[in-house]
Amino acid sequence: MPGTGQLQPRAGGAVVTRWMSRSRLGAGCRGELPVGELIVLVGAPGSGKSSLAARLLTAGRADVVLSTDSFAEQISGDPGDQDCRAEAIDRLQQKLGVELAGGRRVIVDATLTRPEARLGLVRIACRAGVTRHSAYLVRASLQTCLARNAQRPGPLPGQKFGKRVPDDWLTQAPERAEAVTPIDLARETFRPVYIVDTDRRDRSA
Ligand SMILES: Nc1ncnc2c1ncn2[C@@H]1O[C@H](COP(=O)(O)OP(=O)(O)OP(=O)(O)O)[C@@H](O)[C@H]1O
Numbered sequence: 001m002p003g004t005g006q007l008q009p010r011a012g013g014a015v016v017t018r019w020m021s022r023s024r025l026g027a028g029c030r031g032e033l034p035v036g037e038l039i040v041l042v043g044a045p046g047s048g049k050s051s052l053a054a055r056l057l058t059a060g061r062a063d064v065v066l067s068t069d070s071f072a073e074q075i076s077g078d079p080g081d082q083d084c085r086a087e088a089i090d091r092l093q094q095k096l097g098v099e100l101a102g103g104r105r106v107i108v109d110a111t112l113t114r115p116e117a118r119l120g121l122v123r124i125a126c127r128a129g130v131t132r133h134s135a136y137l138v139r140a141s142l143q144t145c146l147a148r149n150a151q152r153p154g155p156l157p158g159q160k161f162g163k164r165v166p167d168d169w170l171t172q173a174p175e176r177a178e179a180v181t182p183i184d185l186a187r188e189t190f191r192p193v194y195i196v197d198t199d200r201r202d203r204s205a
Pocket residue numbers: 043044045046047048049050051052069111148165197198199201202205
């Protein structure tokens with residue numbers, strides 16, 4: 001690979017060559033090194049977070065989506081598995097640190113209605129040197145979330161949970177998501193904050 005060397009004198013007369021690839025040097029000189037971004041989605045189950053994440057990825061607004069459901073699926077074969085949630089979150093956080101340190105814009109697709117959960121992600125971003133943090137508040141009424149959840153398939157053979165969330169987990173969820181305000185998120189370093197009302201799209205569809 002084409003590169004360049006910098007000759008650096010060292011004690012004892014030896015010369016050390018520090019090799020850097022031309023592409024890295026060029027990118028650095030033009031100020032084009034990729035800058036990572038932490039993008040969080042905050043919303044109840046069924047509010048439309050994963051659908052939004054896919055749209056943002058397609059539109060080139062993000063490079064990677066990390067979701068607790070896909071880590072749970074990797075671990076146990078069941079995306080809704082609650083028994084391995086802690087391990088799924090652990091793996092997500094490790095991967096988040098690596099991706100952000102590599103300059104990627106990463107969407108974290110999880111409910112994230114608790115401030116502690118978001119703070120954990122902000123800490124990882126800061127440790128990776130990433131100061132761009134943005135948030136999407138994904139809102140939908142309880143009625144919409146229940147209707148969407150009912151259309152999801154139940155557990156497949158060998159799965160305990162599957163993609164459908166038990167309805168009683170949903171009853172408080174939209175309210176908890178609604179209680180998170182853009183000002184809360186801005187105070188937690190997320191700027192800008194976007195509000196996406198997916199009920200409205202349902203009605204206009
Ligand atoms: N803006 C929208 N308008 C209409 N339907 C939508 C919209 N967003 C999502 N949906 C539909 O709602 C259902 C749930 O969406 P999605 O899986 O994205 O929710 P989620 O927030 O990721 O849920 P979970 O937290 O359980 O993973 C899907 O069937 C999707 O097609």
